[in-house]
Amino acid sequence: xxxxxxxxxxxxxxxxxxxxxxxxxxxxxxxxxxxxxxxxxxxxxxxxxxxxxxxxxxxxxxxxxxxxxxxxxxxxxxxxxxxxxxxxxxxxxxxxxxxxxxxxxxxxxxxxxxxxxxxxxxxxxxxxxxxxxxxxxxxxxxxxxxxxxxxxxxxxxxxxxxxxxxxxxxxxxxxxxxxxxxxxxxxxxxxxxxxxxxxxxxxxxxxxxxxxxxxxxxxxxxxxxxxxxxxxxxxxxxxxxxxxxxxxxxxxxxxxxxxxxxxxxxxxxxxxxxxxxxxxxxxxxxxxxxxxxxxxxxxxxxxxxxxxxxxxxxxxxxxxxxxxxxxxxxxxxxxxxxxxxxxxxxxxxxxxxxxxxxxxxxxxxxxxxxxxxxxxxxxxxxxxxxxxxxxxxxxxxxxxxxxxxxxxxxxxxxxxxxxxxxxxxxxxxxxxxxxxxxxxxxxxxxxxxxxxxxxxxxxxxxxxxxxxxxxxxxxxxxxxxxxxxxxxxxxxxxxxxxxxxxxxxxxxxxxxxxxxxxxxxxxxxxxxxxxxxxxxxxxxxxxxxxxxxxxxxxxxxxxxxxxxxxxxxxxxxxxxxxxxxxxxxxxxxxxxxxxxxxxxxxxxxxxxxxxxxxxxxxxxxxxxxxxxxxxxxxxxxxxxxxx
DNA sequence: GTTGCAACCTAAAACTACGT
DNA sequence: ACGTAGTTTTAGGTTGCAAC
Numbered sequence: 001x002x003x004x005x006x007x008x009x010x011x012x013x014x015x016x017x018x019x020x021x022x023x024x025x026x027x028x029x030x031x032x033x034x035x036x037x038x039x040x041x042x043x044x045x046x047x048x049x050x051x052x053x054x055x056x057x058x059x060x061x062x063x064x065x066x067x068x069x070x071x072x073x074x075x076x077x078x079x080x081x082x083x084x085x086x087x088x089x090x091x092x093x094x095x096x097x098x099x100x101x102x103x104x105x106x107x108x109x110x111x112x113x114x115x116x117x118x119x120x121x122x123x124x125x126x127x128x129x130x131x132x133x134x135x136x137x138x139x140x141x142x143x144x145x146x147x148x149x150x151x152x153x154x155x156x157x158x159x160x161x162x163x164x165x166x167x168x169x170x171x172x173x174x175x176x177x178x179x180x181x182x183x184x185x186x187x188x189x190x191x192x193x194x195x196x197x198x199x200x201x202x203x204x205x206x207x208x209x210x211x212x213x214x215x216x217x218x219x220x221x222x223x224x225x226x227x228x229x230x231x232x233x234x235x236x237x238x239x240x241x242x243x244x245x246x247x248x249x250x251x252x253x254x255x256x257x258x259x260x261x262x263x264x265x266x267x268x269x270x271x272x273x274x275x276x277x278x279x280x281x282x283x284x285x286x287x288x289x290x291x292x293x294x295x296x297x298x299x300x301x302x303x304x305x306x307x308x309x310x311x312x313x314x315x316x317x318x319x320x321x322x323x324x325x326x327x328x329x330x331x332x333x334x335x336x337x338x339x340x341x342x343x344x345x346x347x348x349x350x351x352x353x354x355x356x357x358x359x360x361x362x363x364x365x366x367x368x369x370x371x372x373x374x375x376x377x378x379x380x381x382x383x384x385x386x387x388x389x390x391x392x393x394x395x396x397x398x399x400x401x402x403x404x405x406x407x408x409x410x411x412x413x414x415x416x417x418x419x420x421x422x423x424x425x426x427x428x429x430x431x432x433x434x435x436x437x438x439x440x441x442x443x444x445x446x447x448x449x450x451x452x453x454x455x456x457x458x459x460x461x462x463x464x465x466x467x468x469x470x471x472x473x474x475x476x477x478x479x480x481x482x483x484x485x486x487x488x489x490x491x492x493x494x495x496x497x498x499x500x501x502x503x504x505x506x507x508x509x510x511x512x513x514x515x516x517x518x519x520x521x522x523x524x525x526x527x528x529x530x531x532x533x534x535x536x537x538x539x540x541x542x543x544x545x546x547x548x549x550x551x552x553x554x555x556x557x558x559x560x561x562x563x564x565x566x567x568x569x570x571x572x573x574x575x576x577x578x579x580x581x582x583x584x585x586x587x588x589x590x591x592x593x594x595x596x597x598x599x600x601x602x603x604x605x606x607x608x609x610x611x612x613x614x615x616x617x618x619x620x621x622x623x624x625x626x627x628x629x630x631x632x633x634x635x636x637x638x639x640x641x642x643x
Numbered sequence: 644g645t646t647g648c649a650a651c652c653t654a655a656a657a658c659t660a661c662g663t
Numbered sequence: 664a665c666g667t668a669g670t671t672t673t674a675g676g677t678t679g680c681a682a683c
Contacts, residue, residue: 034678041644044679173666217667 035062088115095122111372172215177227180260186225188244189379190234196377197237197511198285199452200394202342202401204303204335205278206328207394221328223275225264229282232257236289236557237381237511251290251559258286272310276333277303281336284343289514291559293346293593300343303336313337313353313360330360334402341405342461344412345468346518350594355413362402374452376507388506390452393444397454400437400445401461407433408465415472424478430467431483438462451506457513460499464519466492467526471596493523500550509553514560520550521564525597529572544568 037054038045045051050062092115096102101122108118174187182190195207206221213222235243235254245255261283268276284299307313312333337353339528344351374392411430415422445455466488473485497521503512548568555562 039678041679174664 004594005324044091058625071505085115087388088119092117119465121317166217170215171211173217174214174227176217177214177222177224178231178257178260179224180228180231180256182231182242186240187231187567189240189407190238190243191232192234192377193237193379193511194230194234195227197453198233198513200392200397201457201513201515202281202285202335202339203278203338204281204332206331208325209328215391221275221276223273223279225261225268226275226279226282228257228261228264229279232286233282233289233514236286236514240379250556253557254286259282265293272306274310274328275290277306277310277312277332277336280306281339284339285514288518288560291561291563293343293560297347299605300336300339301352304340307336308353313357330362331398333360334362334398334405337409338405339403341408341412342515345408346467346522346596347593348416348472349412350416351409351412353409355410355417362399372456378511388451390450391444392452393450396442396444397452400441400458403437404434404458404462406464407437408469411465411469415469424480427473428478428481428483431488434462435470451502453503453507453511453513456499456503456506457516460496460516461498463492463499464522467496467522468596471522489526493526496523497546497550499541502554504550510557511548512554512558514558517551517554517558517561517564520547520554520561521568522594522597523547524551524564524568525571525594528568544571 024093034045034047035054038051041053043053044052054062092105092109096105105118105122108121120323169192171188171191172184174184177180178187199205199207209221210226212218213220214227232254238253241247243253244250245259247250249517261279265276265279265283266359280299280303284296284303287296287299312329320497340351340353343349356458372392372394373389374394375389406432411434414426414430441458444450445458447459470485470492474489476485478485500520501517503509503516524544527547528544549564551561551568555565
């Protein structure tokens with residue numbers, strides 16, 4: 001091998017000799033990519049453009065092909081694109097063979113519409129995604145490998161590949177994310193509960209990003225703080241003893257995880273990351289389930305403030321932000337935005353985002369989450385008799401709640417920015433927007449089409465927002481409209497309770513979204529306030545008994561429900577007995593949280609209150625004085641007193 | 644100029660040491 | 664026993680020396 005080097009001294013720099021005097025090349029001599037001509041002649045190429053060899057050969061065409069590593073990367077991308085395309089094709093075939101909208105699909109295929117768009121227009125029917133087993137998933141991969149047609153597919157509108165379908169339901173090595181002595185199985189159980197029953201509502205979490213980082217151990221979209229907060233919420237849905245801090249006390253469900261999350265939050269004070277914001281919204285959710293609405297409101301407020309400080313509300317206009325990052329930031333912002341509107345609505349306060357606030361566009365990405373099936377998960381419990389598997393439609397739910405929250409946002413400004421200048425016209429315009437929103441709900445969210453907890457929640461939350469919007473005006477009439485605020489409230493309360501009953505018959509009341517007790521409570525208050533017990537004692541009791549019964553059932557798992565139940569009973573007793581033993585704490589609860597209800601129904605805007613004597617209440621005095629002073633103004637603004 | 648094959652590169656899989 | 668991080672091995676590829 002040393003034929004060209006007669007002595008060791010002849011060996012040029014960069015070469016070294018192996019143990020048996022074989023020539024070895026130093027790394028400096030290897031050109032990373034040789035040109036096509038040098039490759040053809042297996043000759044040394046210096047990597048220049050043109051290279052010395054091509055020049056010396058009289059100007060050969062010196063070209064460089066992509067290196068194998070670049071080509072590998074391209075191939076990986078192509079595999080992912082093919083995989084996505086394959087799954088979508090399968091879904092289309094499934095829909096075609098089921099006969100469901102077959103003609104429509106064929107006509108769209110003939111028009112050469114991309115598969116992704118067709119599926120989106122069809123409302124994101126689920127592929128067999130959720131029920132995919134690891135084996136079938138690997139079979140899919142195998143069949144992809146063996147399919148060597150090499151047909152380049154057009155790019156879909158999906159973002160970069162997330163976890164596989166089966167992996168979206170798999171949470172591995174969870175114990176690395178928490179110091180609590182919970183096993184991986186328990187952690188997975190709690191996370192599955194969270195994602196099944198609470199996740200689509202106000203969460204602000206991009207599941208696929210979270211799952212990917214959770215399983216791979218990366219801390220970009222997952223963190224111990226976020227996981228512990230999520231576990232705390234998951235515990236509210238679990239009956240396992242590990243879910244409780246005190247195994248004998250159901251009220252302590254998730255308390256250990258919550259305390260751990262608060263400890264981690266105190267350590268990372270000042271950290272401004274998406275996971276901190278997401279964790280705060282979960283801590284708010286946990287507190288709302290528990291009934292500590294002051295803390296719930298506090299964390300919701302902290303989350304939206306931090307989101308604005310970090311600039312999550314501005315990402316829609318920043319082109320250089322990668323799609324993945326933008327998606328997570330958008331989702332997070334809208335999650336905390338929705339949460340803030342919910343609490344502002346309940347408490348009758350202005351939201352934390354300014355009236356003309358410019359914020360990021362609603363997420364428009366067609367995400368595979370939409371296609372996944374929703375399967376009721378309850379751990380070891382024997383599943384409900386009905387087969388409730390159906391498309392999750394989480395993105396449709398999310399987008400619809402975003403839309404409704406935007407309307408609520410502007411409605412809150414109309415109502416509370418300057419109460420003196422509230423006009424009937426402005427108010428009814430907002431109401432019209434709400435009605436339009438409801439009438440243009442996507443097909444897949446219509447009642448009867450889909451009955452997942454989150455879809456039912458969309459409807460219930462709509463009626464809740466109607467109640468909370470109209471309640472403050474329950475004592476007024478609109479001069480130029482036949483609409484009665486009290487009637488609208490009562491109808492909305494009836495509809496909300498009917499929906500809760502449907503929820504109960506489909507899913508039971510063991511696992512309900514943490515905000516549900518608040519909706520039931522608002523309906524109960526409306527029923528109590530809208531009926532005069534002296535005139536309709538039986539009807540009053542019957543109506544309110546419905547809400548009390550629902551709240552009692554939920555009170556085993558939601559502390560908020562227990563409190564709400566107490567307040568309703570307290571008010572029901574008051575309306576039916578002059579010497580009822582009143583619960584002062586309950587009264588305080590109502591007046592501090594439920595300002596809109598207090599303003600309109602509980603303490604009516606009349607000189608003599610309808611329900612008992614509470615004229616010494618400072619709220620009433622203030623309202624009465626406002627009423628007297630602004631009687632004329634009311635008329636100018638399009639209202640009149642209803643009583 | 645052609646071409647066998649050693650040298651080399653990179654990614655992924657398998658292995659190993661170590662801490663809990 | 665288990666998970667993690669670092670190391671080694673393996674597989675699949677390219678480069679380019681040197682014999683022909």
